[in-house]
Amino acid sequence: MIGRLALRTVRGRTTSYIASAGAMFAGTALLTAFAALAETGLADRLEALTMLAFIMGGWTVVIVAFGVVSTVSLVVQQRERELALLRTIGTTPGQVRRMVVLETVAVAIPAVLLGILPGIGLGSFVHDRIAGLGVIVGDDLVATWRTALAGAAISLVAAVLASIFAGRRAARVAPVRALAEADSPDRVLTRTKLWIGSVFVLVGIGTGAGTLAMPNGPLLAASAGPACIATAIGLALLSPAIVAAVGRVVSGPAGSAGLALRNLDARASRAGAIVGPLTLLVGIAVGTLYMQSTEDSTAATRPPDDVSAQLAAANYMVVAMIIAFCAIAVTNSLIAATVNRRREFGLLRLTASTRQQVMGMVAVETTVLALVGIVLGSLAALTTTIPYSLVKTGSPVPSGPLWMYLAVIAGAVVISAAATLLPTLRATRERPILALAG
Structure with missing residues (x-):
C-alpha cells in the first residue's frame, strides 16, 4: 500500500x-x-x-x-x-x-x-x-x-x-x-543543521588558516581549495537563519516588496534550500578561479614552465565542471520551489493582487535571496583567496581581473531570475481558481 x-x-x-x-x-x-x-x-x-x-x-x-x-x-x-x-x-x-x-x-x-x-x-x-x-x-x-x-x-x-x-x-x-x-521560528534552523553548519565553517576557516603555515609549493592548492568549499557548505546550512533575520530586519516596506520580505521571514527554511546551492556556486567559483589566477600571475614572473601552464588549463576545465553542477543544482531548486507556489499565487490573485504585483513580489524575493547567496558565497571564497594569495604573493588581495568576479555574480543573478520569474510568469497566466484546484 x-x-x-x-x-x-x-x-x-x-x-x-x-x-x-x-x-x-x-x-x-x-x-x-x-x-x-x-x-x-x-x-x-x-x-x-x-x-x-x-x-x-x-x-x-x-x-x-x-x-x-x-x-x-x-x-x-x-x-x-x-x-x-x-x-x-x-x-x-x-x-x-x-x-x-x-x-x-x-x-x-x-x-x-x-x-x-x-x-x-x-x-x-x-x-x-x-x-x-x-x-x-x-x-x-x-x-x-x-x-x-x-x-x-x-x-x-x-x-x-x-x-x-x-x-x-x-x-x-x-x-x-x-x-x-508556516515555518515557525523554532523550525527555521534545527539543532542538527546548526551544529553541522558550524563545524563546516570552522573546518573551512581552519583549513584556510592552515594554508598560511604551508610552504609555497604544489600542495598549497590542495589545502587552500577545500577551505572555500567547506565554508560555503557551512554557511549554506546556516543560511535559513540568515534569511529569516534579513526578512525581519527589512520587513518595513508596503506593497509587493513588504509581502516578499515577510514571506522570506515566514518561509526561511525553504528559502535556505535555495540560498544554499547559490552560496556554494558563488563560493566555489570565486574561490577556485581566483586561486588559479593568482597561481597564473606568479607563474608569469618565473621562467617559462610548460607543465604549470598545462596543469592550470586542466584545473580550469575541472573547476568548470564543478561549477556547472552547482548551477544545475541552483536552477533545479529554484524552479521546483517556484512551481510549487501555484496555489499561493492563485490565492493572491483572488484577493485582488494583480499579475504585476505577484511578479513584483517574486522579483523582490529573488533579488534578496540572490544577494544573500552572493554575500555568503563571497565570504566563503575569502577563506581560500586570502591565505593562498598571502603565501603566493605576500598580499591578501588575489591576482586576477575584476570582471571574473562580476561574471560570477552576473551568472548567479541571471540563473536566479530565469529560474523564478519564468515559472512565475507561466503560473500566473492560468485562471486563479484553476491554480487553487491544482
Missing part, C-alpha cells in the same frame, strides 16, 4: 521530483567522470591524473551530496501539508518515513542509472583534453564496472540518506502544526 502510494505521489508531483532527479543525474555523471579518471590514472600509473582526480573528486563527493540533499529536502518540505493529512487519517510516523524513502528511491534509481553513461563520456572528454594539453601521456580512458559503481553508489547513498533525515523530520511534525504550513 505504502509503495503504491509513493509511486502515485511521484507521478502527481512530476515537476518537483524532476528537480531532484536532475541533481542526481548530474551528480552521478560528474562523480562517474572523476571515478573514470582516477581508475585510468591508477591503471596507467599517471601520477598527475590520479592526484587531480582524487583531490578534486574527493571534494566533488561532498558538493554532490550537498546538492542532492538540498533538492530532496526541498521536495519533502513542500509536502508537509500532504504528509500531515496522511497523519490525520491514521498513517503512522514509520509509514511516513518509509513512503518518503520509497519515493526518493523510485526517482533516484533511474536518474542514477541514466547518469552513468554520460559520466563515462564526460570522463573520456576530460581525459582527451588533458592529454591534448600534454599533462599526461597515456592510452584511452579506462572505465570498468568499478567506475560505474562508484559514481552510482555515492549519488544513491546521498539520496537515501537525505530522504531518511527529511522523512524523520516530516514524521515528527504534529499534524495540526504541519497543516498550518
Whole structure:
C-alpha cells in the first residue's frame, strides 16, 4: 500500500521530483567522470591524473551530496501539508518515513542509472583534453564496472540518506502544526543543521588558516581549495537563519516588496534550500578561479614552465565542471520551489493582487535571496583567496581581473531570475481558481 502510494505521489508531483532527479543525474555523471579518471590514472600509473582526480573528486563527493540533499529536502518540505493529512487519517510516523524513502528511491534509481553513461563520456572528454594539453601521456580512458559503481553508489547513498533525515523530520511534525504550513521560528534552523553548519565553517576557516603555515609549493592548492568549499557548505546550512533575520530586519516596506520580505521571514527554511546551492556556486567559483589566477600571475614572473601552464588549463576545465553542477543544482531548486507556489499565487490573485504585483513580489524575493547567496558565497571564497594569495604573493588581495568576479555574480543573478520569474510568469497566466484546484 505504502509503495503504491509513493509511486502515485511521484507521478502527481512530476515537476518537483524532476528537480531532484536532475541533481542526481548530474551528480552521478560528474562523480562517474572523476571515478573514470582516477581508475585510468591508477591503471596507467599517471601520477598527475590520479592526484587531480582524487583531490578534486574527493571534494566533488561532498558538493554532490550537498546538492542532492538540498533538492530532496526541498521536495519533502513542500509536502508537509500532504504528509500531515496522511497523519490525520491514521498513517503512522514509520509509514511516513518509509513512503518518503520509497519515493526518493523510485526517482533516484533511474536518474542514477541514466547518469552513468554520460559520466563515462564526460570522463573520456576530460581525459582527451588533458592529454591534448600534454599533462599526461597515456592510452584511452579506462572505465570498468568499478567506475560505474562508484559514481552510482555515492549519488544513491546521498539520496537515501537525505530522504531518511527529511522523512524523520516530516514524521515528527504534529499534524495540526504541519497543516498550518508556516515555518515557525523554532523550525527555521534545527539543532542538527546548526551544529553541522558550524563545524563546516570552522573546518573551512581552519583549513584556510592552515594554508598560511604551508610552504609555497604544489600542495598549497590542495589545502587552500577545500577551505572555500567547506565554508560555503557551512554557511549554506546556516543560511535559513540568515534569511529569516534579513526578512525581519527589512520587513518595513508596503506593497509587493513588504509581502516578499515577510514571506522570506515566514518561509526561511525553504528559502535556505535555495540560498544554499547559490552560496556554494558563488563560493566555489570565486574561490577556485581566483586561486588559479593568482597561481597564473606568479607563474608569469618565473621562467617559462610548460607543465604549470598545462596543469592550470586542466584545473580550469575541472573547476568548470564543478561549477556547472552547482548551477544545475541552483536552477533545479529554484524552479521546483517556484512551481510549487501555484496555489499561493492563485490565492493572491483572488484577493485582488494583480499579475504585476505577484511578479513584483517574486522579483523582490529573488533579488534578496540572490544577494544573500552572493554575500555568503563571497565570504566563503575569502577563506581560500586570502591565505593562498598571502603565501603566493605576500598580499591578501588575489591576482586576477575584476570582471571574473562580476561574471560570477552576473551568472548567479541571471540563473536566479530565469529560474523564478519564468515559472512565475507561466503560473500566473492560468485562471486563479484553476491554480487553487491544482
